[in-house]
Amino acid sequence: MEQNNEILEGVLSEFEKLAAIPRKSGHEQAVSDFLKKYLTDAGFVVVQDEKNNIIADKPACPGYENAPLTILQGHMDMVCVAEEGYAYDPLKDPIKLVRGEKYLEAEGTSLGADDGIGVAEAMYIMKNAKDHGPLRMIVTVDEEQGMTGAINLGAEHLKDASYLINCDSENYDELTVGSAGSVNLDFSRKLTRQQATQPNGWQIEVKGLLGGHSGERIGDGRGNAIRTLAFALAALQEKGSVELASFTGGKARNAIPNDAKMVIATEFDKFAIEDVLAEQKENYLKMYGGVDPNVQFVLTSVETPQQVLTADFTTDFIRLLTILHTGVFAMSTVIPGLVETSANLGVVSMDGDEVNIAYFPRSAVDQKLNEFRFMTEEWAALTGFTAHIGTQSPGWKENKDSKLAKIMAETFKAQNGKDMKVETIHAGLECGWHFLKNPNLDMVSIGVTTIDIHSPKERLMLETVKPQVDLIIETLHKIAKM
Numbered sequence: 001m002e003q004n005n006e007i008l009e010g011v012l013s014e015f016e017k018l019a020a021i022p023r024k025s026g027h028e029q030a031v032s033d034f035l036k037k038y039l040t041d042a043g044f045v046v047v048q049d050e051k052n053n054i055i056a057d058k059p060a061c062p063g064y065e066n067a068p069l070t071i072l073q074g075h076m077d078m079v080c081v082a083e084e085g086y087a088y089d090p091l092k093d094p095i096k097l098v099r100g101e102k103y104l105e106a107e108g109t110s111l112g113a114d115d116g117i118g119v120a121e122a123m124y125i126m127k128n129a130k131d132h133g134p135l136r137m138i139v140t141v142d143e144e145q146g147m148t149g150a151i152n153l154g155a156e157h158l159k160d161a162s163y164l165i166n167c168d169s170e171n172y173d174e175l176t177v178g179s180a181g182s183v184n185l186d187f188s189r190k191l192t193r194q195q196a197t198q199p200n201g202w203q204i205e206v207k208g209l210l211g212g213h214s215g216e217r218i219g220d221g222r223g224n225a226i227r228t229l230a231f232a233l234a235a236l237q238e239k240g241s242v243e244l245a246s247f248t249g250g251k252a253r254n255a256i257p258n259d260a261k262m263v264i265a266t267e268f269d270k271f272a273i274e275d276v277l278a279e280q281k282e283n284y285l286k287m288y289g290g291v292d293p294n295v296q297f298v299l300t301s302v303e304t305p306q307q308v309l310t311a312d313f314t315t316d317f318i319r320l321l322t323i324l325h326t327g328v329f330a331m332s333t334v335i336p337g338l339v340e341t342s343a344n345l346g347v348v349s350m351d352g353d354e355v356n357i358a359y360f361p362r363s364a365v366d367q368k369l370n371e372f373r374f375m376t377e378e379w380a381a382l383t384g385f386t387a388h389i390g391t392q393s394p395g396w397k398e399n400k401d402s403k404l405a406k407i408m409a410e411t412f413k414a415q416n417g418k419d420m421k422v423e424t425i426h427a428g429l430e431c432g433w434h435f436l437k438n439p440n441l442d443m444v445s446i447g448v449t450t451i452d453i454h455s456p457k458e459r460l461m462l463e464t465v466k467p468q469v470d471l472i473i474e475t476l477h478k479i480a481k482m
Contacts, residue, residue, distance in 0.1 A: 007466045010128065012104070014120035018076070019095040019112060025077040025145035025252075027091055028052050032076065035119075035139060042127055044137075051152045054139040058126055060480070067133025067480040068162035072125060072472070074118035075143035075150075075168065075430065079454040081251045082109045084207065084259065086456070103451075103459040111458040113450045114213075115143065118167030121448070121465070125472055132476040136161065143168070143430055144254060144454075146184060147393055150430035155437040162442060163404045163479060165472060166431050169447035170216060171421075172464035173412070176445035177405050178398035178424030180215065180362045181432060183369050184253065184390030185376045187320060187357040187383075191350065192310045198243050198265040201304035202273060204232065206249075208296040211258030213454045214344035215362060215427025218256065219328055223288040223295060225249055225260040226345050230321035232280045232297065233262060237318070239276060242266045244314045245305035246350055253346035253358040254428075255454040256326075260348070265304050273299055316383040317355065321345070323379055324359055332364065339426040341368045357385075362426060364395050394432040396443070398424050404442045404475075411474050416467055446471070 017038070023031040032052035040046045044056040054076070060067055080090030086108035096107040105111060122137050129135070138157060140149030158164075169176050206225045210217070226249040236242045242264050249260025266273070277297040284295050309317070326345040332338040341363040349356050361372040373389050380387035399405070405422065412420040431443050448468045449461040 007469050008462060011117070011120050011124045011465050011469060014123040015116055016097065018116045018120060019097055022091055022093060023077055023112070024080045024090040025142050028077050028141040032141065035076065039126070039137070044126065049154060051149055052141050053149045053153055055157050056126065056137040058135040060134045061131055064131065064133045064480040067482065069134045069136060069160055070476060070479055071136045071138055071158070071161045071164040072122040073138045073140070073164055073166050073430070074115045074122055075140045076119060077142055077144055078112035078114065078116060079110055079144050079252045079255055081255065081454065081456055083456040102462060104462055105459040109456055110454060111460060113448070113458060113460045114170070114453040115168045117448055117450070117460055121167055121469055121472070125469065129473050129476055131480060133480040135476070140430060144252065146390065147428070147430060147433060150433040151391060153433070153437070158434055158438040158441060161438065164431070164434060164441050164443040165404070165475070166429060166443060166445035167447055168429060169445045170450045170453060172447065172449045172468050173416070173418070174421045174423055174446070175405060175408055175412070176425050176429070177402060177422055179396045179429040179431060179445070180364045180426050181366055181369055181393050181395035182360060182362040182428045183373060183392040185359040185361065185372060186388040186390070187359070187380055187385040188388065189313070189355055189385045191353050191355055192313045193307045194310050196243055196245070196265040196305055196308045198241055198267050199304060200266050200268065201263065201302045202266065203261060203263050203300045203302045204229070204273070204277070205259065205261035205298040206232070206295065207259040207298060208294040209258040210292050211256045211455050212452060213427065214254045214256050214342070214346065214360060215425065216453070218342045218344060219339040219426065220291050221288060221327070222256055222292040223284060224326045224345055225257040226348055227321065227326055228280070228284055228295070229260040229262060230318055232277060234318050234322065235276050235280055236264070236266070236268070236273065239272070240267055242268070243308035244317070245308045247317070248349055250347035250358070252454060253360040254344065255346060256344060257346060258455070263302060263305055265308055270299065270301070316385070320357065320379060320383040320385060321348070330368070335424060338424065340364050342426065343372065362428060364424070364426070366392070366395060393428055394436055396429060396432040396435055399442065402442050402444065405444050407478050408444055408446070408471060408475050411478065412471055415470055415474065
């Protein structure tokens with residue numbers, strides 16, 4: 001095996017190429033075009049499908065032509081979030097990498113290691129691995145937002161494969177063999193406005209929350225900034241006349257929102273509002289302070305808005321945001337400590353004349369997702385909103401007889417001197433869609449250790465890169481000799 005520095009530098013060199021290309025979910029044309037050219041120039045047979053998924057094939061090494069086909073799979077898009085006040089356009093700006101002794105981070109933004117580092121590892125392995133059977137690299141689009149890449153991936157790219165290694169997990173010593181399903185649920189309504197009647201304009205912002213991935217971190221009991229601000233608005237309206245001009249929060253449906261803000265017109269002065277916010281902060285800390293204690297309620301005087309939302313609209317809006325519970329709904333009755341069902345109130349946006357709300361349930365039980373679909377229609381009817389129900393992503397059920405999981409667990413222990421944790425996770429993975437198209441596909445998901453993904457604090461633990469590459473390369477060698 002190569003020396004640690006050679007592998008690490010090789011993988012990071014590939015990652016730097018990806019970090020230089022803006023690749024927000026739904027905007028992957030540039031990175032897809034890059035991958036097509038780069039992998040073609042490297043000598044692989046490359047297909048770029050109509051959705052911009054990339055499929056690259058490498059033939060078997062001499063002597064291993066009869067080995068089963070193995071797929072290395074990841075996704076090219078990323079969740080783009082930035083620190084407050086940091087100038088960043090996710091459609092134009094590259095990720096500015098900051099490398100320390102222990103971690104790779106980004107300046108002011110999310111790093112995009114989910115799943116850029118998985119793609120970079122696959123690129124490196126495709127170029128450098130030896131003594132392997134036929135290999136295929138599949139890089140999908142839009143995993144973070146709707147999994148449309150995996151949904152629309154042609155079955156012909158999966159049907160002739162025996163094994164698939166998904167490179168989209170977050171801990172190098174964990175082997176994922178199952179994942180939750182999910183469904184995109186959205187609400188929209190036309191904004192109805194009137195002239196403001198109250199004299200004082202204020203902006204109220206909830207900030208300082210931890211946020212994080214709504215699959216990996218939802219079980220921690222962290223606060224949700226959108227829901228917190230909605231209850232603050234409801235509390236203010238109980239005290240007197242408050243007119244809502246705007247309300248926004250969150251950055252992605254699968255990221256727990258760590259900030260939200262609204263502009264109001266009201267009869268209240270600064271001190272009256274501060275009293276209500278102090279009470280709301282106390283309530284928040286009693287509910288979430290043990291795990292997410294740094295909440296801030298920031299009050300700023302602003303010019304009184306001329307237009308505000310009508311009272312009927314505001315009542316329905318508050319009702320919907322407070323009905324949409326976020327967090328854990330049920331724990332698994334089969335796997336101790338695993339979240340079975342949860343939901344995240346991820347984004348509220350007011351663009352032009354419409355408000356849009358993104359709600360994202362997950363569950364290992366498809367029937368519970370069906371319940372959410374039903375409840376969404378009911379909630380919309382109760383509040384005058386229109387419900388938009390997306391495609392339901394299937395769960396990926398654990399294969400107790402997985403040969404691939406056995407090979408990787410044994411290889412990891414031999415290489416690292418400790419057991420690999422084998423688990424089913426609450427987060428969603430593309431493996432469920434792959435399984436639908438090839439039920440005989442033996443799959444696992446692995447990844448280097450990344451921390452605080454989907455947030456500006458995202459970082460990659462550098463020392464986990466080489467063990468991950470070693471694990472994949474040795475696994476490919478063992479498959480070739482089967």
